Amino acid sequence: MSAQIFDLVVRRTWRVPLTAVSTGDGASVARRFDAVLLTSGYKASGRLLSYLGTLSPQDARLVAVQTLAVVHEALGAHVQHNTYFQDFPHNVPDTLKFWVSCLRDALQEVPDADALFARQGKVDLLALPRYGRYQHTYEEMVAAHDAFVPALGDRRTVLDVGGTLDEEAHRLYLRLAGSTTPLSDADLTALALLAQHCGGMEQPATVPVRSARAIVNATHVLYGREPQADTVTDVLRLACALSGGDVTLETATRFRSLPRPVRRVLLGALDAVVEASPAKLGDVAAHREAWKRLGERLHPHEHRGLSSAARVFAVARGDEDAPSLAARVEQSLASGARAEALRLLAAAPGMLVRRADHLLRSAADDVEATAVADALGRALPGVSGRVVLGLREHLENRRRADGRPGTARPGTGRRVFVNRHGGAWAMPDDRADLPTDALTALALACDAEVLRRFPRPGELVVDPDLLDVALPLSARSRPDGAGVLPRGSRTRVTGELLRFFVHWRQRATDTDLDLSCLLLNGEFTDPEHVSWTRLRAEGFVHSGDLTEAPDGATELVDANLSRVRRPVVVPQVHVYSGERFDQVAEGFFGFMSRDAAQAGLPFEPATVRLKSDLTGQGQVSVPAAFLRSEGGWEALWLHLNLRGRPSFNTVEEHRVTTTTLVRDIAARRYLTVRYLVDLLRDDGVKVHHEVPASSGPVTYLGFGAPEALPEGSRVITPQNLLDLVPA
CATH class of the missing domain: 1.25.40 (Serine Threonine Protein Phosphatase 5, Tetratricopeptide repeat)
Structure with missing residues (x-):
């Protein structure tokens, strides 16, 4: 179990635990370790290098190998990413010409030409020897590409040294157990492993x-x-x-x-x-x-x-009757006894807050609406922080487009629902407007309650790139991976080239996953696509269709952002045939970004910005969308896992559903880090974008903490973003 705990700690904290080993001179191992890390977009802190340098070469090598294995798996670099077309993204043919060449070669090789045709005279692509299977080795593909040229502007994740393995495991255990937001399946699995390891240690006082x-x-x-x-x-x-x-x-x-x-x-x-x-x-x-x-x-x-x-x-x-509180509330509301329903709900603050919209809409007049808002305000101190933030986000989305309270107009707005598995659906929002005064008063009460609970950070240092990351009000449908952010987060996309990838390895039966991109205009209409049926579009190149993966298969889509006409790009992964996402031995999606001048292999770990595991029983995964605005391109995180068809899913058939969901999620207002920062700034907290030259401990919010923070500073990164949600 120690090896599992070590891997878990490194991946979840980017800290390398201290181990009880012999001392010596491991400086040369430390230097080589740092050099390999740099090729993956990571670097070792000075403290970590000093620690490795004090170990014996054998022990330093063991720690380095274990750590590198975690980093490579986090990025998806633990497998070989071959491509169907050896020179990808160059020399990828037109789709129809490629199919014709496969058929011509097959007719020369297959004596029985009838075997190549399906019913009604159509060509069966899977019967063509050249189609859907690698035609060259990984080594041959590597030989066809120039060496990778690192970009100076790339962000590098810093690995630091931590405490002992038990100390780091216990700290992570207490953090997951003390989370105020629902955990993902991967988090729950990690918590169970940590609970076994830390069973004899100090236990959390409460588990919310x-x-x-x-x-x-x-x-x-x-x-x-x-x-x-x-x-x-x-x-x-x-x-x-x-x-x-x-x-x-x-x-x-x-x-x-x-x-x-x-x-x-x-x-x-x-x-x-x-x-x-x-x-x-x-x-x-x-x-x-x-x-x-x-x-x-x-x-x-x-x-x-x-x-x-x-x-x-x-x-x-059924031998004893015990009506639930919800049933009694429904009975009161059905009979028109709204005051009685409000009295019943006062004993269950969480249920009261979750029914805020319904109660406000049901109010007979402004006086009754004020009474409901007052009751909700009194209930806020008795619910969890994420419920307060969830209500505040809901109220923000009940404002008109011009900022005034209420919906845009009944019937013209949209509502999006996403379950814990990432399944989603949308519908028109035909609810009546909320009473203006009650909505405003309740929003202010939520802001005050968030401020009351949030510990004063002293001085706050914020990386501007983190401001539009959504607060993690729930992690239930968030997949495991590296660089994964909460749904609704928006992050700036750097680089001139964007490259999407999917890798999978089948478990028992031939499995064909397809990587595709849906391309939309600024109004989320007029769809085009790039997929196995259309290998080239303006600015896009597909690496080619692979139809089986006994040893693993990778498909990629390259996007030259300067040539992409459509301002909305929605990459997605479809199960065309075979095993579902939760059945394959391994499956993950991600994207890389690089400059046009950078050479290298089709998959370079240093350029990976996201690696997200494919999970769930759906047949269509829509991890993110990419939107172009006046300031450039940005990623919008979605984490959708749609049901799809049992087989033969394609981007063309699901474009209506996907377009609707992406459009409605893009229009939704999410509470972000910016909301918290603005609240604290208005309350008198000093906010900086760089660490002040001379200051005491600060609270740092960013994608990675600088090494030179003052002693005693608190650090919030995507690794522990849950800490931003107050208890």
Whole structure:
């Protein structure tokens, strides 16, 4: 497990843990290590180089090799990226001419010409020997390209030295466990690994996110500690964690037979929750079937002293009635008793805040709307920081285009919904306008509550490139990878050439993933595309279609930004045939940027700006869009994983859905780092874009911290962006 923890710490923190090894002179190894890092767009800090220099050459080499493996995998450089056309992006033929040449060669090689034709006389491309399979080795492709020329302006990620492995693992464990926003699947997996490693260390006082709490609680139970549980659903999630199931409760868990002491702990926690607040029995109905199955494993009848716990299973079976708070609220609203509904919701601040829009729209007059806004203002201190920020973002999107409160007009706005798997859909927004005064007052109350919770940073130093990165209000659908930012983030694209890539390796059956780009005008209409059916478009070159990947396959699309006419470019990956994203042995998407004068291989790790894992059960992945404005090109992060068809997905068939979603997400106003910085500046905090020459500790916000920060400074980068969301 130590090797896994080492890899996890380096990738999540870009700090190399100290290891208990022999001392010596590893200076030469340190220099070679730094030189290799530079070819990947990384560099070692002076502290890291000094540390490696004190190790014996053998131990320094071991640390260097482990660290380089993590860096290369993070960038996607741990595999060989061959291309179908050996000279890509040069000498890529016109699509139709290429197909004709494949057919001509096939007719010369295949005795039975009928085998090359599908029904109705159409050519079967997959039957052509030259189509869809590498025609040269990786070494032959490398020999056809000049050496890579680094660009002086490239951003380099700095690797620093950290504490011991246990110290770094424990720090990362506490940070993930203490996150105030829902974690991604990759984060939950990392938390489970860290919880096992740190089980005997100091534990977090509280775990705000319920799914993360279940993982931590499972470790508590195994170490004989009492679990944290204040709802019956917390106990259900814990049972799922102990059974190796889904702690998010979105898929059914097959509960294991648990030892009697563990069953006693679960039932005891359940009994304490219900005894303290019988009203929480109302939560049982939401997961009735899961409770029935769990009851068969816990045997509550064997523990007669836990009568309150037994009531949970009675409710699940229907032997006892326990209406949920949501049902009682709905009943009150349906009967017109809005004051009663507001009174009920006052006991559940989170539910009250999440129903803010509905309650404000339902108000009979301005007086009632003011009462709702006042109740919401009183509820804000009782909800999590991400809920406050989520409400503030929602209110911002209920303003008119001219900045006044309300929607643009009922029926003309759009709403976008994205689930935790990245599945998305859009619909017209036909909701009535919100009362102007109530909306304004509530937005100001949210701002004040965010300021109240946010620790004063002293002086704030902000990298301007980070200002338009969205606050991570949820990481549920965020894929794992390097350079991945929250949905809605916008970042400046540098360089003259943009190169998209997808790499996959099939597990059991031939799998064909296709990289394509949808090209739109400024109004998100008049679509064109570049794909395996159109290898060239104005400013774009496709590397060629690969239809199987037993040893891995890579497809690329090159975009010369100075020649691209369309201001909206939407790269996407389609499952044409074979295994889904969650079934392949490995799959990831990314993009590189480089100057036109830079030579090198089609895949150069130093130019990688994003590497995002392909996950989920969808058949179409839309990781980002690229938009041109007056200031140049920028990336808009999407993280969409659309259902698509079971097979034969193409960019042409999904252009309407993709266009609608990209247009609506691009129009949405996301709360960004800029929002927080402006709030703090207006509150009197000094904000700089460079570290002041003489100052005490600062809070630094940027993509990577400079080495010369004052002692005691706090650093926020995309690696720990969750820390910007107040508790």
